[in-house]
Amino acid sequence: MIYTVTFNPSIDYVINVEDFRSGTVNRVVSEEKYPGGKGINVSRVLNNLGVKNKALGFIAGFTGKFIKDSLQSEGVDTDFIELSGDTRINVKLKSNEETEINGAGPDINEKNLNKLFEKIEILNSDDYLVLAGNVQKSLPTNIYSLIQQKCISRKVKVVVDTTGEALTSTLKYNPFLIKPNNHELSEIFNVEITNREEIIHYAQRLREMGAQNVIISMAGEGALLICNEGVYHATAPKGTVKNSVGAGDSLIAGFLAKYSQTLNIIEAFKWGAASGSATAFSMDLCKKEYVEELLSQINVTKI
Template sequence: MIFTVTLNPALDYFMEYHELENGLVNRTKLTRMTPGGKGIMESRMLSSLDVPNTALGFIGGFTGKFIRESLEQQGIKTDFTQVFGQTRINVKIKTRSDETSLDAAGPDLTSEDVNNFLTKFDTLQEGDIVAFAGTVPKSLGENFYDLLIRLVKTRGAEFAIDIDGQKLLKTLLMKPLIIKPNVEELEEIFSVKFSKKDDIFPYGQKLLSMGAQNVIVSMAGDGALLFTKEKVYFAQPVKGIIKNSVGAGDSTVAGFLAEWSQSHDVLTAFKQGVACGTAKVFSEDMPSARFIQKCYEQIKIEEVSNGD
């Protein structure tokens, strides 16, 4: 079983405009609401691929109720921890030229909330995969992911993790199955700038040497790299019309885990991950399995040298 963990979920409220003018009344041409949060996006993509998964996290209030009901309508199993506070609302504003996200803070969590949540890990077993993604509410402290990872490893399960910067590096000693920084995140982590693809190779290898089992570096419209202990692979980009980039990275991780959990074939998992991320970018919301397959068939992967 794959479990996704979203510690700070959100109701994402999308608003589209032709143009946005500050200081004036702007009337939207389209609005929609979807369950949000990186782990929840992973669950939604896994569901699109018809891969069983369970969404974990903290939810509360009418926004939390909306998230739970929306996911269950999509056939996603949920085992959220109910809290007193209100799940946040994030506003996503899209114009013809820009995408802007206005993200709110999450609710305060009590020690009882935390203890109730930790019991969800008691049933983990060998072969399970837990995907951690996104921010941690301030009330949980800086080291909460470390605690959760130890619980996962104690049960003999695997974990994937998608968090920012130096916090990601701290988790590598625990040997995550997959991490997926994008180019900008990798530049920030190591305080460098990349001018070409080959510049990335030493840093992908460094992440492996620090403990990651597999590393995907996404390069937006320039494709993606997969670093394994044995080889490095490059997935050429697929051309298309960008409709909504929110959740593309989460979809890539979900696609990788979906295939890996069934075949343990890292190259096929990489291709599936890139297909899911690509299909997400080219869709307003979550892509269909048919469209994901169409993208999969267009992806070309080649083995590349380590910058030679």
């Protein structure tokens, strides 16, 4: 079973405004509301690909109920812990340019956290656990590492998708997969990366630091996989980018959907690349039919 954890979910309120102007009244042309958060995105895409999974994490108030009800209406299994307060709302304003306003989210106390630990402590070596996104300031920055420690003895395959110290602190516990993009890779090592050879060099350093598998997403340049079998490049298919939200989460979901079924890491990488692109070319998260359509356009080669 694949489990996802989202510490700070959101309602993503996407509004389209023609020629937005600050300091005056603007009329919304169209609007959509989606359950948001990186782990939740992974769960939704897995569900779209027909792979059973369960979304864990924290929700609160009427906004949290919207997220739970929306996911369940799509067929996603959930087992959230309820907090006091309200789950945040993130506003995505699309006009001449794209602007985001993200809420803070409710605090998580030690009692709440222990409830999550109890759910995680039943996982075993057949399970995958996706830890994705940033966490609230009320939590320790190494919270993902604390969760990993609880998974080591049962050999749970942990996937980590976050940035900075929250990511690097997990490497000593040998996460099954990490997925920084090329810009996040530069930030991790505090260097300017200008070409593919440098990306590969620093991605290999992440493996030396403990990550079992590393995928580096590079937008229109495709993606790189660095693993025991070697270094592989997946091309990016042609299409018009309509959505910048959730492409990386979709890559992880596509990878896990295929890997959990076949244990073929190269085929899983191809599915991940197709899923990430399918979301980028869609208004919402990708559907299975579109992912399968893009597979033929993606070439995976060993470098």
